[in-house]
Amino acid sequence: MTFRARHLLGVEQLAPDEITTLLDLAETYVALNRRTMKHGDALEGLTQINLFFEASTRTQSSFELAGKRLGADVMNMAVAQSSVKKGETLIDTALTLNAMQPDLLVVRHPHSGAVNLLAEKVNCAVVNAGDGRHEHPTQALLDALTIRRAKGRLHRLTVAICGDIAHSRVARSNMILLGKMESRLRLVGPATLMPSGAADWGCEICEDMREGLRDADVVMMLRLQKERMDGGFIPSEREYYHRWGLDAEKLALAKPDAIVMHPGPMNRGVEIDGTIADDINRSVIQDQVEMGVAVRMAAMDLLARNLRAERGAKAAEGGVHV
């Protein structure tokens, strides 16, 4: 087993063998989750705090369920965006929570790098549940597990990531992870939603979605983050759907066995046609949700092992028996 990380702040910090370790462990949790009796004990006795500075239903419940299934005491702190004046409270909240001796801190924050900052201030394991437009590592890992189960591998696949790349931490983490696993990446979308400097990332960039989907193994759609738009990135939703929405005609250009993914929540009729999203032969969107719980269980399990080892080593150094 190889997994060295103390925190899970981004996939950037993970080596390919660590990713594989995590996904292998997640497979065992997929099996556990499908049983009627779903309890594991990997996090027994540990306290997990979910600290969400940005509203989230699915990610937060996924983390909550993952923690509970492994026996952790889970607490949800919904810090409404409005009550957080500036980052002062971020550090203060971190220090306050830290004093309560949590073992796992799951954090989502609207500013890039905020979770890294917080991780410096606490002495427990921190999991990034999404920071600004920077990273969303567990999403990329659950996507990887979904792809690996559907395709049998993560290397030498052609993956098309489509839509609002510029504002998407999901896209960023997926690009980094799939790049590390040696897949070929295409970024598909209007130039206004393409991050500057994307051409230097070793991805193909396609403004034409038909060209972008040609012979793809995986079609990964992104949510059009309307709430993030300063305004004026695209002329209208209907024009966006016409040119970059996934419909049967465009999907026909991908490989016949290509899978369709979406991190959710979907805007049906904006970035994806409803019937494709529901097509059980093509869409793995529900699988992604299932894999999400398993991947988060695996991630927290591994972090908890490292945390226990670290504390054990410290105690041994200090001559204390544990």
Add this chain to the structure above:
Amino acid sequence: MILHFTNARLIDPEALTDGPGSLTVQDGVISAQDDDAPAGATVVDCGGRYLAPGIVDWGVKIGEPGERHKESMRSAALSALAGGVTTIVARPDTLPPIDTPESLEFVTRRAAEQPVRIRHQAALTRGREGREMVELGFLQDAGAVAFTDGVRVVESTKLLARCMTYARGLGALIVGHPQDAGLSRGAAATGGKFASLYGIPAVSPLAERMGLERDLALVEATGVRWHADQITTAAALPVLDRARAAGLDVTAGTSIHHLTLNEFDVGDYRTFFRLTPPLRSEDDRLALVEAVADGTIDVIGSFHTPQDEEVKRLPFEVAAPGAVGLETLLPAAMRLFHQGGVSLPRLWRAMSLNPADRLGLPGGRLAVGAPADLVLFDPHAPFVLDRFTLRSKSKNTPFDGARMEGRVLGTWVGGRQVYGRGGADAAEVRAEVGA
């Protein structure tokens, strides 16, 4: 009192020379170069080290009034002297801004108590809000050396045109911050690979060129004397060249941080590297160094911006921008010298002679009759910077832990020694103030 500096290497930015010599100072002004020591003179043996005009640092933020916890006049003065800065040209972006003759008189009075020369710029518009012009004439009479709203761009082109037209009648100097305000709003980094990977809101480097083009069009229309505070991108340099070729009365500055650091130095969201404008690409940096070497860029400043820990210990995009620089300007500038890009006399043109000339101040030269504002330094003395040793009240330097070369050994203002570094380095040099 007569002082005689002997056994020195004199940096003369006017003649662009650098060589052995001696300097005599009488009654606070330079009275002779390369003469014998007059009778009764106190001799300062410089031990072969470099003696240059004191630095004129244009664009320093002092926290008075309003933010004395970040920097007082006193702490700014001590920090300046330890960095070889003998004239601080302060910014008006205080709380409240320096936008009336009364507020200017207040800071001028406070400044007179300090061992360093401090001159003030005034705001260009009331409250730096970009709606009404300040009393330019009164402020000029009260001693404002230039007018600027700092990094807050006057967005109304109509108002800016009127300010320039009025200032032209007074012969006043306007300092602009070339930036397209709409494009750069909310940005904390330069658009490109780095900002995209780290997910930091970014602005295209072209926003600087576009702001510069607008301002220069108005300069051409009004004929005002104008200075760009910070040029930081390669794309803006040809625009500057064209303006000069057209005969406009235009000068340009840049910051030492943009000459010595690039966007990748931000690394893992280190907020001490969050500056306005944001750090640029390495290509931009190299183009800037060349522009300083060939004189396209006239002025180098520290843009000293003290910020406390509170406003820096935040997520990168919401952290306050700016870095302190009074004390690190000289050693950072030595990087440009050691890397072979820029000679010492050329550096002193940009850090001393040019800003003094442009602002109508008497310093910046070693000529007979010039004020004896001097810095004695060793460009080769190595050290590792520890930010807690800085004299500034704020410790937000991007050079914390950096290996640097170049130490100030002594500083004189008006012939009076106001800083001296103890130890074997400068046995002859005694401090009256500071240190």
